[in-house]
Amino acid sequence: SAALGMAVASKLKGETDRKIVAIIGDASLTGGLAFEGLNNAGHLKADMLVILNDNNMAIDPPVGALSEYLTQITASQAYNRIKTDIWNALSKLNKLGPMAQKAVQKIEGAIKTMVMHQSNFFESLNFRYFGIIDGHNIAHLVHILRDLREIPGPKLLHVATIKGKGYKYAEENKVQFHSPGPFNKETGEIITGNEQGNRIKYQDVFGLTLLELAYANEKIVGITPAMPTGCSMNIAMKEIPHRCFDVGIAEEHAVTFSAGLAAEGYIPFCNIYSSFMQRAYDQVIHDVAIQNLHVVFCLDRAGLVGEDGATHHGVFDIAYLRSVPNMIIAAPMNEVELRNLMYTAQLKNFGPFAIRYPRGYGVLKEWKQPFEEIPIGKGKVVSDGEAVAVLSIGHPGNFVQEAFNLLPPHINPPAHYNMLFVKPLDENLLHEVFQRFDKIITVEDGVIAGGFGSAVLEFMTQYGYKAKVVRLGVPDRFIEQGSLKELHHECGFDAEGIAQAIIDISE
Structure with a gap:
């Protein structure tokens, strides 16, 4: 969307030699804003290039139909065998006359559709689709980008990369090395230190407590937007996979999906990082709060989060949620209170119930105490x-x-x-x-x-x-x-x- 705004601004200013490029990962492509931008760019026929960096990973492996579609394209041996011939034709495209250009484009589109047995998603949005190419072959990538510079209109270049490329341990353990902290570069061992003693992370208290509650209450389900490891919902996913849902990087959908489950009598524990919940504010109000639906929002990474910086600090949630009618907002001082708030939230229909807790470790060694109900609104x-x-x-x-x-x-x-x-x-x-x-x-x-x-x-x-x-x-x-x-x-x-x-x- 931002790149489209820049491309339109360049056209309005008459900057014919300026080229706008947007780079997006395959996991981020599942977000609604990405589709909105592609849809509008295709409609405006903007002169811009979108580079899709496809490494088949977010923090965890991506999920959803779009991810499966991209994997199908990447893995298609037939398509990749003929793509070189297509590129050779396209590299000469700017040297051909208008009629010949249209002919090459039609042939190209027909071959892609025939090989993939379906229409290309991006070309249905009026984007010229190019790829797959090896994102680690820099010389070839530069050559392709020079060719694309001469092709007008909206274009998408599909680039395949490997997350952690060049470092063996990162390639082998992509999830752990997304944000590893200090590690031994020779062995790949993560240096955790022992300064925390027997204390546990708040996110793990959430994950273990969710599973414990879900065993006792069959109406409980878990929802996470692409953060099963980050929020520790993967603990429950391993044991009750049919009741836990990773919806991809799609916070708006996660909230409204939770609303639909709640409307049918289930109790969704929707775990979203505090800073990412900002994306779903409209859905919180219109799809949950107005209907006073029983959705438990667990806002992980609430407060300052450290080295991730301004984009990830979860410091706005109290201010933007407390003005919403029907909303309960609670914050535990320790791990026992987090467990008890989660327990309390599912006892009966309180409407939307937000529990915010920070990144990092708690303060108690004996955190797994018997559940106790906490009176709502009592300090x-x-x-x-x-x-x-x-x-x-x-x-x-x-x-x-x-x-x-x-x-x-x-x-x-x-x-x-x-x-x-x-x-x-x-x-x-x-x-x-x-x-x-x-x-x-x-x-x-x-x-x-x-x-x-x-x-x-x-x-x-x-x-x-x-x-x-x-x-x-x-x-x-x-x-x-x-x-x-x-x-x-x-x-x-x-x-x-x-x-x-x-x-x-x-x-």
Whole structure:
């Protein structure tokens, strides 16, 4: 879509020598936006080239009919035997007259259709289709691109590549080496370290708990948009594959697919990374929330995610979901609370229920406790205190506890409230807080603008309370790459930043 906009802009400016190229992976091609752009580009007959980098992988192997179609093209020996002859004809295309050009194009299209026994998907969208070519043969690729530069109109070049090409261990283990972290380049061994002890990742708590709940409740199903390994739904997929669905990189479809399942009495646990849920906002509102359907949204990677940077930080979900009617929003402080929130969400039809949790490890060694129902909209008093109240939501509550240990002796110990729910807020607990304290700090791992702290300020205003409220969270700017420790410190809601905020508000 962006490339089409650039191509149309070049035409409007009369830039006849400028060529626009869009590069897209085979897994990304399943997204609705890709089809919308191809459809519009074919209609406008824009002079642009789309390079389809086909390595038959996303993070996990791709799924869906389009992936099968691309595999069929790539694997067709008959098609690949004759493609060289087609290329030879096309390389001379710009030297031929209009009538001869049309003849070559018709022959080319007929041969492709005959060999593949079906129409070419891309040519049905008015794209000239070229390929398959070896994406690792640079000299040949450059030659082809020079030829394509002379062919006007919308074109698609299908390039076959191997994910991890050139490094044996990455080629052999494509999923693990998508985002491996430190590793031994000689042996391919991933260096994990043992600093986490016996702690478990939040995503694995989700995956194991989903399977446990699904065994007990036959109405539970799992949905993931191309992230079975990333969100650990692959644990359930191995045991109950008929009740888990990888829909490809198609978050909008994942949400509405979940809505259809919920409408028929099933309980979908739709796991989508927080930042990717942004793509499906319209579907959350129109297809789930308006109908008040029982869909459990598990928002993995909520909060800052570290080295993946601004495109992947899941910091907007609280702000964009809490304005949606019928929506419940919860965030666990630890692994036990995550399990109990998942358990609670499936007990009865609460309507849309969002549970947000961060990337990385939890804080407990004994995390697999018996399930307990959590009352909707009820927070907890973690510790009582004097003068200052700290209200936290989600995992940063652990930073609050660490911060208390950093306070100097002359600062009275503050009170700490784990709110658990952003929507509905625990108003009884908030009345208690505002009646006892006039100095309040809110802590969250999402954007301050419109987030949890804003909800607390709205409550204060609605009920006429007066207090000094300091909000800690992600500031109103895009946060770049860095380790989680560095980014939490930069945003001021690590233990050190919280301790300093307590000192500042106390003096």
